[in-house]
Amino acid sequence: MKIARAKEILKSQFGYDSFRMNQEQAIETILEKKDCIVLMPTGGGKSLCYQIPALMLDGLTVVISPLIALMKDQVDALRNNGVEAAFLNSTQTAKEQVKVFQSIRSGKLKLLYVAPERLLQSGDQFIDFLKSVKVSLFAIDEAHCISSWGHDFRPEYMQLAKLKFNFPGVPLIALTATADRLVRKDIIERLNIRDAAQFVSSFNRPNIFYAVEPKRNSFARLLDYLESRREESGIVYCLSRSSADSLAADLRDEGFSALAYHAGLDKEMRDGHQELFLKDEAKIIVATIAFGMGIDKSNVRFVVHMDLPKNIESYYQETGRAGRDGLQSEALLFFSWGDVNKLKGFAEVEGNRAQTEIMLKKLNTMGAFGDLKTCRRKFLLNYFSEDLTEDCGHCDNCNTEFERFDGTIIAQKALSAVYRTGQRFGLSYLIDFLRGSQAKTIRDEHKNLKTYGVGADISKNNWFDYLKDLIAQGYLAQTEGQYPTIVLTEKSEAVLKGNVQVELFKVTIKEDKENKKASLVSEVSHPYIRDLFDDLKQVRTAFARSENVPPYVVFSDATLVEFATYLPQNDSEMRKISGVGELKLQKYGADFLREIKRYCEINRLASRINLKTPKREPKKRKKRDADGNDTYSISLDMYKSGLSIEEIAESRGMAKSTIETHLIRFIQSGEVMLDDLVLERKIEPIRNAVLRLNAGFAVAPVKEFLGEDYSYAEIRAVMVTM
Ligand code: ADP
Ligand code: ZN
Numbered sequence: 001m002k003i004a005r006a007k008e009i010l011k012s013q014f015g016y017d018s019f020r021m022n023q024e025q026a027i028e029t030i031l032e033k034k035d036c037i038v039l040m041p042t043g044g045g046k047s048l049c050y051q052i053p054a055l056m057l058d059g060l061t062v063v064i065s066p067l068i069a070l071m072k073d074q075v076d077a078l079r080n081n082g083v084e085a086a087f088l089n090s091t092q093t094a095k096e097q098v099k100v101f102q103s104i105r106s107g108k109l110k111l112l113y114v115a116p117e118r119l120l121q122s123g124d125q126f127i128d129f130l131k132s133v134k135v136s137l138f139a140i141d142e143a144h145c146i147s148s149w150g151h152d153f154r155p156e157y158m159q160l161a162k163l164k165f166n167f168p169g170v171p172l173i174a175l176t177a178t179a180d181r182l183v184r185k186d187i188i189e190r191l192n193i194r195d196a197a198q199f200v201s202s203f204n205r206p207n208i209f210y211a212v213e214p215k216r217n218s219f220a221r222l223l224d225y226l227e228s229r230r231e232e233s234g235i236v237y238c239l240s241r242s243s244a245d246s247l248a249a250d251l252r253d254e255g256f257s258a259l260a261y262h263a264g265l266d267k268e269m270r271d272g273h274q275e276l277f278l279k280d281e282a283k284i285i286v287a288t289i290a291f292g293m294g295i296d297k298s299n300v301r302f303v304v305h306m307d308l309p310k311n312i313e314s315y316y317q318e319t320g321r322a323g324r325d326g327l328q329s330e331a332l333l334f335f336s337w338g339d340v341n342k343l344k345g346f347a348e349v350e351g352n353r354a355q356t357e358i359m360l361k362k363l364n365t366m367g368a369f370g371d372l373k374t375c376r377r378k379f380l381l382n383y384f385s386e387d388l389t390e391d392c393g394h395c396d397n398c399n400t401e402f403e404r405f406d407g408t409i410i411a412q413k414a415l416s417a418v419y420r421t422g423q424r425f426g427l428s429y430l431i432d433f434l435r436g437s438q439a440k441t442i443r444d445e446h447k448n449l450k451t452y453g454v455g456a457d458i459s460k461n462n463w464f465d466y467l468k469d470l471i472a473q474g475y476l477a478q479t480e481g482q483y484p485t486i487v488l489t490e491k492s493e494a495v496l497k498g499n500v501q502v503e504l505f506k507v508t509i510k511e512d513k514e515n516k517k518a519s520l521v522s523e524v525s526h527p528y529i530r531d532l533f534d535d536l537k538q539v540r541t542a543f544a545r546s547e548n549v550p551p552y553v554v555f556s557d558a559t560l561v562e563f564a565t566y567l568p569q570n571d572s573e574m575r576k577i578s579g580v581g582e583l584k585l586q587k588y589g590a591d592f593l594r595e596i597k598r599y600c601e602i603n604r605l606a607s608r609i610n611l612k613t614p615k616r617e618p619k620k621r622k623k624r625d626a627d628g629n630d631t632y633s634i635s636l637d638m639y640k641s642g643l644s645i646e647e648i649a650e651s652r653g654m655a656k657s658t659i660e661t662h663l664i665r666f667i668q669s670g671e672v673m674l675d676d677l678v679l680e681r682k683i684e685p686i687r688n689a690v691l692r693l694n695a696g697f698a699v700a701p702v703k704e705f706l707g708e709d710y711s712y713a714e715i716r717a718v719m720v721t722m
Helices: 003-012 023-030 045-054 066-080 094-105 125-132 154-166 181-190 219-229 240-255 267-278 311-320 337-346 354-372 375-383 410-422 427-434 460-472 492-496 513-524 530-547 556-565 584-603 630-638 645-652 657-665 680-693 700-708 712-719
Strands: 036-039 060-064 084-086 110-114 137-140 170-175 197-202 208-214 233-238 258-261 285-286 300-305 331-336 404-406 477-478 486-488 501-503
Touching: 003 045, 003 584, 023 036, 023 045, 023 197, 023 208, 023 680, 036 477, 045 060, 045 170, 045 513, 066 084, 066 110, 066 219, 066 267, 066 584, 094 258, 125 154, 125 486, 137 410, 154 181, 197 645, 208 311, 208 375, 208 657, 219 240, 219 285, 219 300, 219 331, 219 530, 219 630, 233 240, 240 258, 240 657, 267 556, 267 584, 285 556, 300 311, 311 354, 311 375, 337 354, 410 427, 410 460, 410 477, 410 486, 427 460, 460 477, 556 584, 584 680, 630 645, 680 712
Parallel strands: 036 170, 036 197, 060 110, 060 137, 084 110, 137 170, 208 331, 233 285, 233 300, 258 285, 300 331
Antiparallel strands: 404 501, 477 486
8 A cells, every 4th residue: 555655656756657676675664664775786776765765754764875975966856856855964054054954843854865974973962853853764875885894884884883773663774786795794783773674686787788898099999989979978987097187188189078087186176077077068077986976977878997997896886877867878998907917006905915815806807807708797797696697688798709719729839838937927927938028027047948939929918818718718727816827727738738629719809899889779779859859958958057956857868868759748748758757847847848849840740658658567456346347447437438427426336436536546547537537727726735735645634725625536636647
């Protein structure tokens, strides 16, 4: 029952048709006043898991988040959906904070975002204050920050253990996008939520296309790549601040609107750059890997890594910033093993051998991903302990055929080099040795060996690839640690004796890959009208500017794409578009409609809303009569045959209000018209009352407000359309 109301709020306040992943289960758990932990990938929709209960529960929901930079946007977005929300953090003046406190006391506020340090400021003062008001729910965002096993430990999070102690009866929801079993266990223990239900969603991001290219002439390659994406937003990650600065400048020289973002810039500039990016006024942000959590922009179409991230967790989190609106997006990594070596220096955790080993292992796995010849998505999901049985068909490797050739001789040369030098050297040394390098690093005694220089005809890069291939196939092995050496394996002997044939991947720069990719992109792109989409973006920009919010707060790209696909022609068709809730319809509907209709008129197009098939929810169990017909449908059929509500009630021997309840069910599907159940003149007043009272789906207060003239059924009927 409650979940039905949650679903109605999902549609009326947020404009969405159905829940994603575990949203529904998490919401249900909270409404039962139980704790839970929610693990969902970035962009999965964690926020709704606490925002919807916040609206349904009596009292204030407190959201603890370390991302101060995000709070304002989150609150703006909520307010734009008609939700009373505010934040408290160090960026506000005392006066602003006082206002927030007042709104909490007045009981009007539904959601409050606070930084953990603010929550625990000046002893327990704030906690005591919260005790004096009614708190309905605590939501802990980025909950992995509480665990020292995680990759982003924050000591101030440890204090959150107090919450359960101080508010034993208040449910608590912990949310994160990265947490393996160990970290999850840690979260549960440290927050004292031992009976918490765990909801772990799939980490797959099917709308992201993963691609890796060799890191050669990467700047020229980047220019090519960006050229065909001039209208799109993207993030380019670099390892260092100086390379971020110079890359951004170089891109500007080439005519791209690119800005740098890193911790070395002063705050004002950083915020300014971020703001321009969020508002789509700068298309590209060139950022250091250290930065990133502050970017919450739903229409990032591509993420490029110029340098290697230091582990899969970071890579997945960074690429996960693409495509949060669910539209096709891409992740491109420029990869070289040189980067792996370079990063080894950073992997060292001083005075902690064990931790260093963990970091190095993670780095090597990142290298293995870069070098992968099989499905990238499979690899990533397996890393996060998820099984993907089939290749995804939507990554570069799934779209490339790798050519193999007989590499037995090459393998023999490599293996005997390892053997002759005593299995005590790393990759670079072996390559230099094989190529007969004159470098001083090569030991004199090695220069006399027969294998010295036998591989001079093969380039350094190619040797790297071949040796890595031999390791991957188990003909050689690489030891762990900071200075790994290459050693023989049990499979080596057969190669050296010439008893097996070894196949190697042909190392070619895949020239035709780009063509394939291009066609792939157009294949999966939506059949929306690009011109109209661009026009609608301008309408959106105008609203965003005048309200001083990022464009996606008005409508996301995904919503604009639906506009430009289904061409809604009136309010009720607008309501069928994902992302259009009642408040947004009121605020923006008319302007967008005007633009769509104008376009349709010029181009002689009509509504295509009937092409939109709402995602069907699993069918609810219906009440059935003795013949197996469900009672709702009987009323509907009679109604369709032209009988009035009174006549149906009479003939079925039921109350008029019962028949109305039956028919209200069919308003959303369009089988019953709202104005058949409610007098036209009453619709607006009811709608206004619901919004004004922020009533959600509580009929009683609205009835009380409107008085005798309005029936419960009329109010309920209007509510389901909001
Ligand atoms: P997360 O916090 O998990 O990274 P968000 O909560 O910011 O993700 O949600 C990402 C985007 O998905 C937002 O634009 C949000 O409005 C949208 N979204 C969330 N739930 C749904 C849903 N059930 N249907 C459609 N869109 C949704
Ligand atoms: Zn794949």
